Amino acid sequence: VQLQASGGGLVQAGDSLRLSCTASGRTFRNFHAGWFRQAPGKEREFVAAINRSGYASTRYQDSVKGRFTISRDNVKNTVYLQMNSLKPEDTAVYYCAVTVVVWSYVDSARYYTNWGQGTQVTVSS
Numbered sequence: 001v002q003l004q005a006s007g008g009g010l011v012q013a014g015d016s017l018r019l020s021c022t023a024s025g026r027t028f029r030n031f032h033a034g035w036f037r038q039a040p041g042k043e044r045e046f047v048a049a050i051n052r053s054g055y056a057s058t059r060y061q062d063s064v065k066g067r068f069t070i071s072r073d074n075v076k077n078t079v080y081l082q083m084n085s086l087k088p089e090d091t092a093v094y095y096c097a098v099t100v101v102v103w104s105y106v107d108s109a110r111y112y113t114n115w116g117q118g119t120q121v122t123v124s125s
Contacts, residue, residue: 008119019081021096031098033079039092049106093118
């Protein structure tokens with residue numbers, strides 16, 4: 001499956017953005033989907049994940065809980081990341097990815113097999 005991320009941009013602190021990641025192929029529904037981010041000089045870190053069905057399980061990094069919401073539409077083959085109350089420390093390149101790993105490990109980038117190209121999010125103070 002190939003992934004195409006979009007929706008990044010330059011915003012001010014407190015603003016919102018919605019990232020989208022559209023997958024090619026009909027097997028998208030077989031994968032858990034996740035968002036990761038990488039700031040300059042830092043390692044890639046987990047942001048959020050959603051399970052295959054989209055109805056049951058989601059997981060978030062502690063720093064984004066209550067501000068970010070991950071969702072998916074398996075008909076449109078798309079996963080979303082709604083980001084509210086953005087902070088300067090959210091500035092990073094955001095990547096979407098998919099995995100078939102057991103749910104316990106969805107916060108680990110090493111288990112993701114397909115990645116999008118990344119979309120830049122910059123939050124000014």
